[in-house]
Amino acid sequence: MFKVAAIQCKTYKKSEVSQALNDLLAHIGGLGAYVKPGQKVLIKPNLLAPRPPETAVTTHPALIAAIAEAIKQQGALPFIGDSPGGFGVLERIEQLWEITGMKQAAAASGATLVNFEKSRFKELELSLGKKRIKIPIAACVVEDFDVVINVPKFKTHDLTVTTGAIKNMFGVMPGLTKIQFHKFAPKKEDLSTLLVALFTHVVPQLNIMDGIIGMEGEGPGSSGTPISTGFLLAADNALAMDMVQASIMGIPLDRVPIIVSGIKAGLGPKAMAEIKQLGPSLEELQPKKFSWPPGSYTDKIPMFLIPLLSYIARLVRLTNPVVNDKLCTRCQICVKSCPVKAIDNNQGKIRVNYKVCIECFCCIELCPARAMTIKKSRLLRLAEKKG
Numbered sequence: 001m002f003k004v005a006a007i008q009c010k011t012y013k014k015s016e017v018s019q020a021l022n023d024l025l026a027h028i029g030g031l032g033a034y035v036k037p038g039q040k041v042l043i044k045p046n047l048l049a050p051r052p053p054e055t056a057v058t059t060h061p062a063l064i065a066a067i068a069e070a071i072k073q074q075g076a077l078p079f080i081g082d083s084p085g086g087f088g089v090l091e092r093i094e095q096l097w098e099i100t101g102m103k104q105a106a107a108a109s110g111a112t113l114v115n116f117e118k119s120r121f122k123e124l125e126l127s128l129g130k131k132r133i134k135i136p137i138a139a140c141v142v143e144d145f146d147v148v149i150n151v152p153k154f155k156t157h158d159l160t161v162t163t164g165a166i167k168n169m170f171g172v173m174p175g176l177t178k179i180q181f182h183k184f185a186p187k188k189e190d191l192s193t194l195l196v197a198l199f200t201h202v203v204p205q206l207n208i209m210d211g212i213i214g215m216e217g218e219g220p221g222s223s224g225t226p227i228s229t230g231f232l233l234a235a236d237n238a239l240a241m242d243m244v245q246a247s248i249m250g251i252p253l254d255r256v257p258i259i260v261s262g263i264k265a266g267l268g269p270k271a272m273a274e275i276k277q278l279g280p281s282l283e284e285l286q287p288k289k290f291s292w293p294p295g296s297y298t299d300k301i302p303m304f305l306i307p308l309l310s311y312i313a314r315l316v317r318l319t320n321p322v323v324n325d326k327l328c329t330r331c332q333i334c335v336k337s338c339p340v341k342a343i344d345n346n347q348g349k350i351r352v353n354y355k356v357c358i359e360c361f362c363c364i365e366l367c368p369a370r371a372m373t374i375k376k377s378r379l380l381r382l383a384e385k386k387g
């Protein structure tokens with residue numbers, strides 16, 4: 001059996017988070033089962049973009065500080081590192097640490113911040129069917145640390161439906177190479193296969209999910225909506241954690257491509273029946289109402305239509321990113337971050353070329369102004385009505 005522990009924790013108050021973390025880890029043998037004195041431990045949060053903690057785009061600094069303090073209590077050395085997405089952030093990593101609260105979390109706990117962009121790079125070769133792709137990762141993640149603690153956020157994702165423990169390790173890829181990954185595998189099923197293949201090279205020893213304030217709707221960036229979910233999860237198996245996350249969201253596992261790929265690759269449990277849940281039950285953790293990401297095949301679409309829609313999506317567009325001119329600040333982050341150069345600044349108006357766009361939704365993920373959103377095709381809306 002794979003174990004996933006849960007604990008209720010309603011706020012980011014320091015004393016509450018530290019106590020909850022301690023009680024949570026006690027379910028799976030305590031932190032001492034994973035971290036030994038003298039070890040160097042990398043804490044890997046989700047630092048997608050420079051957004052403040054209350055937006056729920058990134059892992060909350062109070063949890064990161066509590067984990068770092070717990071590591072120090074074990075006599076080990078805590079480090080905090082991630083590579084954000086998008087143009088213009090990598091050069092200003094100090095600013096990202098400041099805005100996300102990581103700088104303060106490191107100062108308060110005595111942890112050291114690690115800039116993945118300055119690490120040596122190690123090349124990996126991943127397979128997608130007959131195709132081979134060479135990608136760099138920050139070598140420090142696999143060479144400089146004895147233990148990696150993965151700390152994802154409980155969030156939805158427009159393309160991959162959820163973003164969780166497996167996907168959080170995507171951040172080991174430096175800089176804009178993450179965005180280029182989308183170009184190689186534009187369809188969510190292919191992208192998920194590659195994310196799982198990448199994960200097998202950087203498997204963390206422990207995963208702790210920040211579900212105190214999660215994200216619903218159009219995640220994982222600023223377009224998503226924070227939701228008070230009030231819990232933490234811990235597991236040594238990332239797939240088991242992602243399966244529990246999807247179940248709490250009320251999303252069937254076979255609608256989350258990264259879970260489907262993870263099961264196929266033998267990363268962990270094949271079904272929820274193989275997971276022993278410790279602490280509060282799924283029902284106790286489930287929010288009363290939870291919005292799925294609009295880019296996914298939402299709960300309004302009956303299961304029997306999903307294979308047909310997946311097939312149609314390979315032939316015609318079912319979703320388009322659209323710009324709200326009133327909200328757009330012309331910052332051009334989307335223009336510079338689009339992996340296929342499908343976005344132009346046309347006489348002061350940001351426009352998407354749908355003949356080129358591969359529906360990766362990076363522009364929505366990275367837009368700081370919530371100005372990019374998804375427009376569904378008539379066919380997709382019709383399928384939803386049929387549900």
Ligand code: SF4
Binds near residue numbers: 331
């Ligand atoms: S759509 Fe968003 S990311 Fe693109 S230019 Fe406008 S504000 Fe910036």
Ligand code: SF4
Binds near residue numbers: 321338341343352359
């Ligand atoms: S326009 Fe947006 S969704 Fe389309 S390829 Fe570019 S970043 Fe991806």
